[in-house]
Amino acid sequence: MLSRHLLPLAAAAVGISATTLDAVLDSQNATLSILNNYLTSQQELFNTLINTPNLTILAPSNDAINGLLASEAFSAQLQADPGILTAILKYHIFNGTYYTSNFTGAAAPVFVRTLMDNATYSNVTGGQRVEARAQDGGVAFTSGLREEAAVRTSNFNYTGGTVHVIDSVLAIPANLTATLQAANLTAAIGALRRAGVADSLGSGSEQLTVFAPSNGGFNAVGSLVAQMTAADLERVLGYHVVRGRVMYSDLIAAANGSRQAMQRGGDVEFRAVSDGEVALFVNSARVVGRDLLFDNGVIQVLDNVLNPANTSAAPNPAAATQAPAFSGANTSAGGVPFTSGVPGPSATGAGGAAPTATAAAPARTAALGVVALVGGAAVLVNL
Template identity: 30%
Template sequence: MNTFKRYCLTAAIAAATVVNTHAADIVDTAVGAGSFQTLVAAAKAAGLVDTLKGDGPLTVFAPTDDAFAKLPEGTVETLLKPENKAKLAGILAYHVVPGKVMAADVVSVTGAETVQGQQVDVKVDGSTVMIDGATVVKTDIDCDNGVIHVIDSVILPADKNIVETAVGAGSFKTLVAAVKAAGLVETLSGDGPFTVFAPTDEAFAKLPEGTVESLLKPENKQKLIDILTYHVVSGRVYSSDAVAAKTAKTLQGSSLTVNVGDSGATINNAGLVSTDIDSSNGVIHVIDSVLMPPAKGANAQGIIHGAIAQGSQLFNAGHHEACADLYTQTMHTLMDADLEPTLQHHLTSVMENARTQHCPTTRAWTLRRGMDQMYAQLASK
């Protein structure tokens, strides 16, 4: 997996490593171990045996029989019923990660995306490795189509959708009210998946007095829809992927800019408070400000003039990286303005050139020159 990096296991975990010198596939290895009878029965009931016996490679975080016994009474029996096959398959797939991920890889990350689609959290505390709330008790059981790590509890994927998750959190009351007023509850409760950059109640409270009340009025429904869909991206985009991509196109149609600076990560000008909150149909990232979409056909000259005025102050104060980030965000804003093709091409060329500049000072000047040239072209028309 491309999100995993090599790292050395601690001596204590290495001592717990089990190596099977006569490797079989994952299912046969589990059957032979004798302590995964419930897991094997569940894999059969879920129709996943062929998958787990296939080429892979796969990494399985395997709960023991004792782990399944810790579930509430009757849970296993209910899951094994034919009518619950899809739910059981989802739970088991949540224990499987694509690729052969050895213990040395696991301890170097904070999360891993599963075959089920959601991400498991990985936490290392000394010699203890936790996968969600389960403790890894044995590692690196080698199979010819992957590897098994043994865990002491069954881990469960999120089963509430984005709206239900937001309601349950208790800190998104304004956002939930806005989603209802905009008629987006059904959309955000649907299959998705979606990624939502969710402003807290405190974020909405930072807006000018009366703004929220005005937006909730029926006559402002379309404006509210535009603002809310500007916070939503199609697909399940985890924080590491968002940072790598640097931009994300929203359901509203305009793009968001993702930056990482000395003070942390930002989405446009909003700070990321919490990330990678899974739901059954997507993922939520919490932000501390409400994002406002750029107006189509916005005054490009005014946007450039304002950005240069603010950026010059940052640059002269020695904040070159912040200046470059501001100019980058401005360029993305201009991409959503109604500009003629030659100016759009100019924007694209300048941004591509800036991406190759690793020095913040050089990047800031590259973007500044591009905006100066664009301003001159606009002024001549």
């Protein structure tokens, strides 16, 4: 690493401003005083930041931190696990220098690698990701449980990179079950439990892509899947999982026309069809909810259940809803299968409604995200 004294020389050599990180933070102290006070009190962490080149720091404003202080639910967890605060901070640091123009000029969302690589909180190789995209002429970031933060002021360049001030604190992605629950994918949770595979996709697993059928998708074939043995159901669900590769929506679009091996049941074909906007398909199922980040990878929500015995099923892009890939399937007379005893979303969006998997829209106040960050904010303001 470059020493603090050498950074201005190194920056000057490549034409970057020689302003130091502490000078940038001091210049924005009216907006960032809570974060600034914390960082300057943690000399080891601060030295790491100022001596590590090529970083982007997302700095939650005072209002962003204070906005979370109404809840004290995280206090006990923070006392039991102080390491979560460091993980939260690292999730706000990108591995690379990204100016807002890198995102406003991109045609699709960009999934940026962060410094949060602690296996306690993430098993995504190279560091957990944050989704960045252009929005309303600016830039927005989406983190765990589709929580959203917008850039308010940007491109405060310093010798090691740049700082953007954001209006909300990013939420560390939760585990698979909590993420499915927040998206109201209760049938997927119940099916995983019925098949006995929920634990195999838990926090110890690495690099996962889970194609999770919506409740409506499970219901469309309810007459068949509800009667499956655990072994049959495990084979079907295994045809919805990619191990060893985290496939964000941009990768699926880029894989148009190619096939991908699944954990069980052979491979699937990806299709990207442009009709005003790009629609994504996995075999004949449409991706109706994109890029739900969880601790070990990403969830893509499908409108139908994939059938490992029908690997050549093709979509009808003109249809609003795709036909089931299982012949002779009907809805279950007993309602959506696998949902009995599975609680629905505990989180609510800004309007008070539970977030839906179909829209997979960013939510500002998902409960787990708020809980996971309020404790950290309380520590910051109590210094």
